[in-house]
Every structure is written in C-alpha cells, then in structure tokens.
Amino acid sequence: MALDRGGATPLWRQLQRELLARMDAGEFADRFPGELALVEHYGVSRHTVRQALSGLRADGVVVAERGRRPRVAEPPEIQQPMGALYSLFASVEASGLAQRSVVRTLDLRADAVVADRLDLEGSTPLLYLERLRLAGGEPLALDRVWLPAAVAAPLLAADFTHTSLYAELHARTGIRLDHGHEDVRAVVPTAAERSRLNCPPTAAAFSIDRLSHADGRPVEWRHTLVRGDRFALTADFSAHAGYQLTGSARP
Incomplete structure (x- = not known):
C-alpha cells in the first residue's frame, strides 16, 4: 500500500494502520520487519517508522526488546x-x-x-x-x-x-x-x-x-x-x- 503523502492523516498514523492491517491478514507471523526495512519499503523517514512502532508497542501489539528485532506479540492463551x-x-x-x-x-x-x-x-x-x-x-x-x-x-x-x-x-x-x-x-x-x-x-x-x-x-x-x-x-x-x-x- 502506498501512503498518501498529501493527505491530512500523518504518515506515521497511516503506516501504523497499514502494519495493523497486514498483521490482521496473517503477515509477520514468523518475522517482523526491522526499522530500516520499513524505511526502505515505504519510503519514509526512520522517525516516521519509530513513531508508528511506538504506538504498536504501547498497545502491546508489537514486542521490542533491547538488542532484538521487534516481533508480533502472541495472543494470551x-x-x-x-x-x-x-x-x-x-x-x-x-x-x-x-x-x-x-x-x-x-x-x-x-x-x-x-x-x-x-x-x-x-x-x-x-x-x-x-x-x-x-x-x-x-x-x-x-x-x-x-x-x-x-x-x-x-x-x-x-x-x-x-x-x-x-x-x-x-x-x-x-x-x-x-x-x-x-x-x-x-x-x-x-x-x-x-x-x-x-x-x-x-x-x-x-x-x-x-x-x-x-x-x-x-x-x-x-x-x-x-x-x-x-x-x-x-x-x-x-x-x-x-x-x-x-x-x-x-x-
């Protein structure tokens, strides 16, 4: 999905929604892309990617630990x-x-x-x-x-x-x-x-x-x-x- 760079919705919010949609579709089950991969794929700044990921981490959707690649949080059993x-x-x-x-x-x-x-x-x-x-x-x-x-x-x-x-x-x-x-x-x-x-x-x-x-x-x-x-x-x-x-x- 291409992000709407001229729209009223901030790029980081668009990226966040796009990542959530992809997760709901079953993507990233084995591997969640790193910051640099998202920067390259969506053509946005690293700051934009970090803003999007920050919200996903705060909501418990994505788990990010120091020194490890982010991953999709597993649902509670x-x-x-x-x-x-x-x-x-x-x-x-x-x-x-x-x-x-x-x-x-x-x-x-x-x-x-x-x-x-x-x-x-x-x-x-x-x-x-x-x-x-x-x-x-x-x-x-x-x-x-x-x-x-x-x-x-x-x-x-x-x-x-x-x-x-x-x-x-x-x-x-x-x-x-x-x-x-x-x-x-x-x-x-x-x-x-x-x-x-x-x-x-x-x-x-x-x-x-x-x-x-x-x-x-x-x-x-x-x-x-x-x-x-x-x-x-x-x-x-x-x-x-x-x-x-x-x-x-x-x-």
Missing part, C-alpha cells in the same frame, strides 16, 4: 470474561490446555489478617491451600486460598493436583459460592515469583485478591498471581450501558 464468579481450573480447561496443580501447602493454620477479612476472630483456624497452577505443562499462576476450617476441613482429604477447589468445596461441604469482590492490579513479580512462574524477564503479572461469599457470609479469601503474558481479562461495553460484566465462567 487464556481469556477470562470479567464479572462472572469464575474458576481458574475451568478457564484453563476451556482454553483446551491441560490443567494441573503442584500442591505446595495444604494445612490448618491461624492468620489474624485473613481472619479479619473473613469476619472471624484472629485465632480462628483456617484451611490454607497454596498451589502452583500449570496450563499446558507450563506455570501459569501462584494461587493461595484461605477458608474457615470449621466448614472447609473436609478439603484436607482432597487431591488438588487436577481438580477445582470450588467443585471439591461443593461436593465435600455442600457450599457453593454465589458472589464476591475482586481487586486486580498489574505488578512486577519478585525474583522468587518469576523463578517459580518461569516468567520472561519483561513479563508483568496480574495480582488478584478475591473475597467470595456464600449465603451472605464470607467464605474464601484468595490471592492469585497470574502471568500477564498468558492470561487476559475481557469485558464487553457500549456507549449507553457501559461495561457488561456478564461473561460465563471459563483461576
């Missing part, structure tokens, strides 16, 4: 609609990837901070489950869950290497979570977290805090650290109704 009480187990299964967990800890303990979040006395025994979640054989998330031991103690007998916590909770206790609240933040994993998750050096992560309720009482406090390069949160929206957070269940 797992996409989770926001607004539904979802299970990470179900999300991974729905993506077609094999789901497995490495159970790091499953025991009873006291945690005054978490107990307070669950509206319990600080010394109340809690069931604690910590897992490394795998999708397709590769680390996806570090998952830590606390539940009141008075209702969740039967889960001590469960094998969580390939099962859903929510399914086991319902099967063994009759409790089905019905609503909750989540806070999601983008974070830079610590060195230890990056090692456990096998994160690329430039990958960020989602830090997700969840408080879930059943029959009007808090039952679960969960903190999940999910690799940002493998997981995405999605939502539908419109100009009139705003965000429609009604996605079906797919951590």
Whole structure:
C-alpha cells in the first residue's frame, strides 16, 4: 500500500494502520520487519517508522526488546470474561490446555489478617491451600486460598493436583459460592515469583485478591498471581450501558 503523502492523516498514523492491517491478514507471523526495512519499503523517514512502532508497542501489539528485532506479540492463551464468579481450573480447561496443580501447602493454620477479612476472630483456624497452577505443562499462576476450617476441613482429604477447589468445596461441604469482590492490579513479580512462574524477564503479572461469599457470609479469601503474558481479562461495553460484566465462567 502506498501512503498518501498529501493527505491530512500523518504518515506515521497511516503506516501504523497499514502494519495493523497486514498483521490482521496473517503477515509477520514468523518475522517482523526491522526499522530500516520499513524505511526502505515505504519510503519514509526512520522517525516516521519509530513513531508508528511506538504506538504498536504501547498497545502491546508489537514486542521490542533491547538488542532484538521487534516481533508480533502472541495472543494470551487464556481469556477470562470479567464479572462472572469464575474458576481458574475451568478457564484453563476451556482454553483446551491441560490443567494441573503442584500442591505446595495444604494445612490448618491461624492468620489474624485473613481472619479479619473473613469476619472471624484472629485465632480462628483456617484451611490454607497454596498451589502452583500449570496450563499446558507450563506455570501459569501462584494461587493461595484461605477458608474457615470449621466448614472447609473436609478439603484436607482432597487431591488438588487436577481438580477445582470450588467443585471439591461443593461436593465435600455442600457450599457453593454465589458472589464476591475482586481487586486486580498489574505488578512486577519478585525474583522468587518469576523463578517459580518461569516468567520472561519483561513479563508483568496480574495480582488478584478475591473475597467470595456464600449465603451472605464470607467464605474464601484468595490471592492469585497470574502471568500477564498468558492470561487476559475481557469485558464487553457500549456507549449507553457501559461495561457488561456478564461473561460465563471459563483461576
């Protein structure tokens, strides 16, 4: 495509749209052209090319690392609609990837901070489950869950290497979570977290805090650290109704 040098749209914007169109058509899957190649192909300045690529990098469409050729960013393997009480187990299964967990800890303990979040006395025994979640054989998330031991103690007998916590909770206790609240933040994993998750050096992560309720009482406090390069949160929206957070269940 020839760029319109006499038009009102800046050349860098035209080039950006042209590159996006070519990517949508399936080009650049194996190799994304470097700056000099784009300069020569489109007959524009290097400054114009850099402006176009800067926007693509900011939008996460193109990944550019120091000393390496730019490349098209891979789409996340797992996409989770926001607004539904979802299970990470179900999300991974729905993506077609094999789901497995490495159970790091499953025991009873006291945690005054978490107990307070669950509206319990600080010394109340809690069931604690910590897992490394795998999708397709590769680390996806570090998952830590606390539940009141008075209702969740039967889960001590469960094998969580390939099962859903929510399914086991319902099967063994009759409790089905019905609503909750989540806070999601983008974070830079610590060195230890990056090692456990096998994160690329430039990958960020989602830090997700969840408080879930059943029959009007808090039952679960969960903190999940999910690799940002493998997981995405999605939502539908419109100009009139705003965000429609009604996605079906797919951590």
